[in-house]
């Protein structure tokens with residue numbers, strides 16, 4: 508789920524290129540990115556202001572970069588959760604663990620947030636959406652949503668049993684309000700005035716689990732309109748700074764997204780043609796110079812419109828991010844690592860089994876901005892019947908995309924900028 512509505516048009520050309528050159532992708536029971544996390548930096552928003560006549564004034568804080576490094580970075584930062592219909596969310600849970608390596612049977616996970624529609628439980632959960640004051644440049648402000656998930660509420664409200672429609676969205680933040688006013692020194696950095704400002708979910712080793720249905724949109728409009736996110740449900744994560752400034756700005760300076768703050772698409776239907784395929788995509792600068800295109804997992808998981816789905820994403824201490832759907836998933840106060848590992852090992856023998864993609868290690872020297880590896884990523888498959896190798900990455904870039912064009916000019920010491928200017932077209936690995 509790309510953070511700016513303009514981007515899809517901008518990247519259309521490169522997607523078309525891939526549509527004609529890559530063979531069909533395959534189904535998997537779970538997918539995994541390895542070696543998640545890299546050293547780099549991104550720029551927080553230093554100013555975000557709605558002006559009259561739909562204009563806005565925004566600046567990225569080029570002199571206050573946020574350095575990222577280590578396991579799962581930048582997804583080790585606080586993340587918000589985003590849902591696009593058609594979806595009926597039944598359970599959501601957020602867990603942390605001290606450590607977890609894929610397959611490990613040691614230790615356990617502790618639930619830190621929980622929503623359960625069956626009895627209205629909403630512990631450490633706040634439902635927000637882009638439903639507030641509208642500004643053409645910043646779009647609607649992030650505020651509390653009503654129990655049906657899509658209108659403005661005056662106070663924090665727990666969702667009822669609702670199926671939000673095609674293209675409708677809401678977000679889940681933690682129950683912890685931002686303490687400080689909007690400021691680069693504040694606990695939530697700079698955020699848009701008038702929003703209900705909350706923290707996202709913290710932790711390097713963390714998991715987000717969901718129980719949901721994603722029924723087909725059978726409305727009359729849905730039958731005729733195959734564009735505009737019709738029947739394209741999605742669940743994704745953003746660096747929580749992004750929606751607090753602007754999730755869908757017209758000007759890229761109003762969000763830290765295009766400098767690599769991080770977006771992780773867990774389950775995302777990409778287009779109506781493949782409306783029952785959930786893709787996983789990372790949008791940052793690890794192994795790609797195009798945050799817009801990102802790195803998409805070649806294999807997809809199966810959306811079952813007629814059956815409830817359970818699953819989510821696990822960010823391990825081994826730098827593996829595993830996305831899965833399994834009816835074994837539970838949502839208790841704690842989950843033992845051995846249970847969690849068994850849900851995944853059961854899937855080895857289901858459908859396409861496991862599909863793994865290893866991300867390249869890009870190490871950016873803050874002064875010289877050299878890359879130790881400029882390749883997109885490598886892909887490999889394992890598991891039962893997955894003989895097909897995938898296109899490792901969406902490596903084609905659109906150097907003149909709207910979002911890239913709206914980036915501020917990067918100074919010479921900016922590794923992110925240098926990476927994108929110096930390597931306009933990273934040669935990715937395409938397996939046919």
Ligand SMILES: *[C@@H]1O[C@H](CO)[C@@H](O)[C@H](O)[C@H]1NC(C)=O
Nearest residue numbers: 525526777778780781786803
């Ligand atoms: C739909 O999305 C998938 C995954 O990104 C892509 O491989 C496929 O080419 C897209 N199909 C169309 C018709 O755009």
Ligand SMILES: *[C@@H]1O[C@H](CO)[C@@H](O)[C@H](O)[C@H]1NC(C)=O
Nearest residue numbers: 558559560561562563643644
């Ligand atoms: C922004 O400001 C300019 C100049 O004041 C004005 O012409 C324009 O209509 C405003 N609105 C937008 C959306 O650009």
Ligand SMILES: *[C@@H]1O[C@H](CO)[C@@H](O)[C@H](O)[C@H]1NC(C)=O
Nearest residue numbers: 546547574575576577580583
């Ligand atoms: C590594 O990241 C942490 C924040 O996660 C930051 O405080 C620190 O400055 C970074 N270190 C380097 C060498 O970039």
Ligand SMILES: *[C@@H]1O[C@H](CO)[C@@H](O)[C@H](O)[C@H]1NC(C)=O
Nearest residue numbers: 595597624625626668669670
């Ligand atoms: C939620 O509503 C659906 C119908 O839309 C129904 O099938 C389901 O049982 C309801 N769940 C709860 C917990 O009430």
Ligand SMILES: *[C@@H]1O[C@H](CO)[C@@H](O)[C@H](O)[C@H]1NC(C)=O
Nearest residue numbers: 623625626627628838839840
């Ligand atoms: C709601 O149900 C869940 C199990 O689905 C349970 O863990 C939780 O304690 C219940 N909460 C309340 C307030 O009854």
Ligand SMILES: *[C@@H]1O[C@H](CO)[C@@H](O)[C@H](O)[C@H]1NC(C)=O
Nearest residue numbers: 653654655656657658659672
């Ligand atoms: C959601 O609830 C609000 C307030 O109760 C109402 O105005 C709005 O029409 C509802 N939206 C939908 C899609 O039902």
Ligand SMILES: *[C@@H]1O[C@H](CO)[C@@H](O)[C@H](O)[C@H]1NC(C)=O
Nearest residue numbers: 619631681682683707708709
């Ligand atoms: C809620 O989640 C946040 C974000 O991870 C965490 O910092 C906070 O401690 C949690 N609060 C409770 C009461 O568990």
Ligand SMILES: *[C@@H]1O[C@H](CO)[C@@H](O)[C@H](O)[C@H]1NC(C)=O
Nearest residue numbers: 674728731732733734735736
């Ligand atoms: C289809 O969706 C697009 C994008 O949201 C919208 O502009 C258009 O009006 C819709 N068409 C119909 C027939 O609803």
Ligand SMILES: *[C@@H]1O[C@H](CO)[C@@H](O)[C@H](O)[C@H]1NC(C)=O
Nearest residue numbers: 811813814815816817833834
């Ligand atoms: C998961 O459980 C649902 C019922 O809750 C069932 O309809 C569905 O077929 C199951 N999915 C798998 C993959 O077994």
Ligand SMILES: *[C@@H]1O[C@H](CO)[C@@H](O)[C@H](O)[C@H]1NC(C)=O
Nearest residue numbers: 564565566758759760912913
């Ligand atoms: C975005 O805003 C910045 C700062 O206000 C401005 O310099 C830039 O021209 C704007 N870009 C676009 C595409 O409007």
